[in-house]
Amino acid sequence: MERTTDKPIRLHVGSGRHYWPGFTNVDSNSDADVMSDVRKLDFKTDSVSEIHAIHVVEHVPRLDIESMLFEWHRVLKPGGKVCIEVPCMNKIAQNIVNGEKNMRLTLLGIFGDPRDPLPDMMHQWCYTKEELHDILDRTGFTSIQIMEPDFHMQERDMRIEACTPC
Numbered sequence: 001m002e003r004t005t006d007k008p009i010r011l012h013v014g015s016g017r018h019y020w021p022g023f024t025n026v027d028s029n030s031d032a033d034v035m036s037d038v039r040k041l042d043f044k045t046d047s048v049s050e051i052h053a054i055h056v057v058e059h060v061p062r063l064d065i066e067s068m069l070f071e072w073h074r075v076l077k078p079g080g081k082v083c084i085e086v087p088c089m090n091k092i093a094q095n096i097v098n099g100e101k102n103m104r105l106t107l108l109g110i111f112g113d114p115r116d117p118l119p120d121m122m123h124q125w126c127y128t129k130e131e132l133h134d135i136l137d138r139t140g141f142t143s144i145q146i147m148e149p150d151f152h153m154q155e156r157d158m159r160i161e162a163c164t165p166c
């Protein structure tokens with residue numbers, strides 16, 4: 001059953017237990033507002049204003065990313081916005097070359113933390129700025145901007161914002 005409402009819909013996908021006011025929190029966790037796999041959203045075409053994915057894309061298998069982004073594109077309204085934050089392979093590689101010893105800035109950004117008991121918390125892929133930009137472009141997003149993250153670690157992560165065409 002697809003969801004519909006007259007209010008603007010803003011999704012926080014892969015929310016885990018981090019609930020944002022004013023957003024519909026979507027996660028495979030049963031405590032979420034909407035329990036769903038982030039790769040297949042139960043929303044009508046052109047019904048969502050924004051999608052925010054903060055440290056979730058790296059947990060999705062690489063071969064599923066383009067179909068997931070096509071799905072997100074489908075549910076976003078024309079001019080809708082997607083915001084993604086992930087570890088940045090460009091920054092991680094530079095940290096390694098520079099001799100960084102803090103594993104949170106290097107290996108944990110690539111692989112995830114093996115101490116976490118939940119298998120879904122391991123990383124499936126680590127994106128370069130160029131690769132994620134190209135994938136968003138191939139899946140029909142426009143106005144793609146790479147910037148510093150709002151969450152987590154500026155020394156390791158990136159934020160990328162894009163829109164659906166108007």
